[in-house]
Amino acid sequence: xSRLRSITKHPTISLVESCSGLREIRQIHTQLLINGLLNDxxxxxxxxxxxxxxxPNNMDYSQQLLDQSHNPTVFAFNSMIRAHSKGPIPERSxxxxxxxxxxxxxxxxxxxTFLVRTCARVSLPKTSLAVHASVIKHGFELDPHVQSGLxxxxxxxxxxxxxxxxxxxxxxxxxxxxxxxxxxCARSGEVDFAQKLFDEIPYRDRDAIVWNAMIAGYAQCxxxxxALHLFHLMQKEGVEVNEATMVSVLSACTHLGALDQGRWAxxxxxxxxxxxxxxxxxxxxxxxxxxxxxxxxxDIFWEMREKNVYTWSATIGGLAMNGAGEECLKLxxxxxxxxxxxxxxxxxxxxxxxxxxxxxxxxxxxxxxxTQVYGLEPELEHYGCMAxxxxxxxxxxxxxxxxxxxxxxxxxxxxxxxxxxxxxxxxMELGELALSKILELEDKNHGxxxxxxxxxxxxxxxxxxxNVRQLMKVKGVRKIPGCSxxxxxxxxxxxxxxxxxxxxYGEIEVMLGEISRRLRLSGYVANTxxxxxxxxxxxxxxxxxxxxxxxxxxxGLISLGEGVPIRIVKNLRVCGDCHDATKIISRVFSREIxxxxxNRFHHFKDxxxxxxxxx
Ligand code: ZN
Ligand code: ZN
Numbered sequence: 198x199s200r201l202r203s204i205t206k207h208p209t210i211s212l213v214e215s216c217s218g219l220r221e222i223r224q225i226h227t228q229l230l231i232n233g234l235l236n237d238x239x240x241x242x243x244x245x246x247x248x249x250x251x252x253p254n255n256m257d258y259s260q261q262l263l264d265q266s267h268n269p270t271v272f273a274f275n276s277m278i279r280a281h282s283k284g285p286i287p288e289r290s291x292x293x294x295x296x297x298x299x300x301x302x303x304x305x306x307x308x309x310t311f312l313v314r315t316c317a318r319v320s321l322p323k324t325s326l327a328v329h330a331s332v333i334k335h336g337f338e339l340d341p342h343v344q345s346g347l348x349x350x351x352x353x354x355x356x357x358x359x360x361x362x363x364x365x366x367x368x369x370x371x372x373x374x375x376x377x378x379x380x381x382c383a384r385s386g387e388v389d390f391a392q393k394l395f396d397e398i399p400y401r402d403r404d405a406i407v408w409n410a411m412i413a414g415y416a417q418c419x420x421x422x423x424a425l426h427l428f429h430l431m432q433k434e435g436v437e438v439n440e441a442t443m444v445s446v447l448s449a450c451t452h453l454g455a456l457d458q459g460r461w462a463x464x465x466x467x468x469x470x471x472x473x474x475x476x477x478x479x480x481x482x483x484x485x486x487x488x489x490x491x492x493x494x495x496d497i498f499w500e501m502r503e504k505n506v507y508t509w510s511a512t513i514g515g516l517a518m519n520g521a522g523e524e525c526l527k528l529x530x531x532x533x534x535x536x537x538x539x540x541x542x543x544x545x546x547x548x549x550x551x552x553x554x555x556x557x558x559x560x561x562x563x564x565x566x567x568t569q570v571y572g573l574e575p576e577l578e579h580y581g582c583m584a585x586x587x588x589x590x591x592x593x594x595x596x597x598x599x600x601x602x603x604x605x606x607x608x609x610x611x612x613x614x615x616x617x618x619x620x621x622x623x624x625m626e627l628g629e630l631a632l633s634k635i636l637e638l639e640d641k642n643h644g645x646x647x648x649x650x651x652x653x654x655x656x657x658x659x660x661x662x663x664n665v666r667q668l669m670k671v672k673g674v675r676k677i678p679g680c681s682x683x684x685x686x687x688x689x690x691x692x693x694x695x696x697x698x699x700x701x702y703g704e705i706e707v708m709l710g711e712i713s714r715r716l717r718l719s720g721y722v723a724n725t726x727x728x729x730x731x732x733x734x735x736x737x738x739x740x741x742x743x744x745x746x747x748x749x750x751x752x753g754l755i756s757l758g759e760g761v762p763i764r765i766v767k768n769l770r771v772c773g774d775c776h777d778a779t780k781i782i783s784r785v786f787s788r789e790i791x792x793x794x795x796n797r798f799h800h801f802k803d804x805x806x807x808x809x810x811x812x
Contacts (some may be wrong), residue, residue, distance in 0.1 A: 246276025274409030282315040290315040313346030345377035352381030383414025413445040421449035447480040454766030456488035486515025489791040514546030548582035581610040587616025681745035706750040762789040
């Protein structure tokens with residue numbers, strides 16, 4: 198807090214701040230007792246404040262100092278409140294607030310500034326309301342730092358309306374308050390309102406915090422192109438880019454699968470010598486692995502000197518997602534050897550890795566180790582992974598029993614994994630049962646209807662396919678429009694099914710004709726059953742099945758250099774028809790095609806796909 202820093206600092210205080218541990222602090226303390234400086238209540242407050250803030254592990258020591266002092270100032274209490282508002286047990290701030298109230302002292306604007314920050318961290322509605330009441334009682338409701346803290350704490354509680362009301366009551370909100378409101382809106386997903394606030398802030402006042410909040414807001418709600426656009430504007434404005442900016446930028450690239458822009462962001466980090474913190478390094482690994490460049494992700498992993506559990510988990514998860522199950526498990530072993538404690542996220546990655554290579558026993562062992570060795574309670578997603586593991590290996594009964602024995606109500610994800618396994622292993626009876634379970638939970642689950650109808654279609658049971666279609670109509674199940682994204686020359690191109698708005702659509706059309714000609718020559722016959730057209734996740738426009746990924750592939754073929762792999766990110770599951778066609782395209786055009794669909798990666802090469810038909 199700059200307002201506190203502006204108070205003249207005694208040289209001894211700087212010494213305390215740079216101490217390596219309690220021993221040195223004690224030495225300084227002894228000297229201060231000898232020279233009598235500690236009798237100055239103002240100095241004492243600075244001393245214990247610097248211990249509390251710079252040596253959070255020795256918070257008890259600063260509290261002892263406070264307890265032993267005869268006439269502590271409100272500054273001393275504020276220092277403790279401030280330290281605890283950032284510390285591991287923020288609730289302790291309230292203890293010191295009560296001590297202020299029970300002494301002859303009066304809380305000041307700093308007290309409340311720190312106290313509302315505590316409220317934002319502990320997220321207890323009643324406490325926040327009580328603090329707010331106290332703010333009003335002591336007459337600090339117009340202090341901009343207190344106001345912005347209150348806005349933040351209500352936003353943290355999910356009371357965005359209260360935040361907005363507070364904000365609207367401020368006659369002329371200053372930058373601090375605007376930033377708080379903007380960050381709050383951008384974080385719980387109200388990006389459009391945040392953008393409005395952003396537009397109202399004069400250019401010269403938009404600092405890195407404001408820009409970062411906006412970019413993060415767009416990145417977090419999946420509006421990645423807008424996040425990247427804003428990042429480019431930020432640079433034009435000459436605002437200093439920092440770690441937080443780049444983490445959001447990388448996350449936007451990851452979401453889009455925009456490898457070129459991700460690479461560019463990486464080069465930017467290196468060029469501007471931004472310190473590669475654990476968070477930034479992990480974001481880079483995540484970007485490269487989710488953009489399908491696992492080799493580069495591994496390079497960064499090995500280069501990083503400091504790694505935390507998220508770094509390991511992102512890398513292990515990346516290997517699993519890219520189909521490298523064996524490597525994924527090897528890395529997990531190494532993680533344990535290095536003494537890094539896995540968490541829930543790690544185990545999702547590990548179980549997915551086991552699933553990819555069909556290691557049922559190993560998967561089970563890892564799953565059991567969660568509770569038995571690491572004291573972690575498996576969550577729904579872990580159970581879903583196990584259902585997938587059994588199902589993929591063809592152990593449908595085991596999958597079914599496993600789901601039935603879950604200690605909690607199974608979720609649609611677990612039944613969905615079983616349904617998908619039933620489709621692959623052609624078990625109609627169990628598939629129907631799984632679907633009925635899914636519909637009990639989510640009666641408009643579009644993906645589940647599609648899976649079942651595909652099962653009927655595979656067995657040429659067109660009547661049942663028609664029935665599913667009818668049922669979907671009756672229930673009003675809505676389709677999500679299919680969308681494929683491809684990056685060419687650092688620019689992201691989006692294709693929706695049936696969308697002909699692309700400036701090069703004419704050339705794309707010609708290439709689509711060429712693709713279907715070569716597919717026909719190679720003996721490929723598109724599945725042209727009209728019932729199937731209607732029920733797939735995406736509508737089929739014509740017999741060529743111009744799903745968005747086919748259009749994106751055609752665009753890739755005309756716009757990317759010879760031999761450059763085509764990378765596509767699709768928002769839905771790849772349909773059977775497109776999967777077959779893409780395999781052949783990869784062979785007849787000698788082109789590597791990497792498709793990241795909603796669930797996994799498909800690396801198409803020489804007429805084969807890395808998923809081996811299981812997706
Ligand atoms: Zn398709
Ligand atoms: Zn595949």
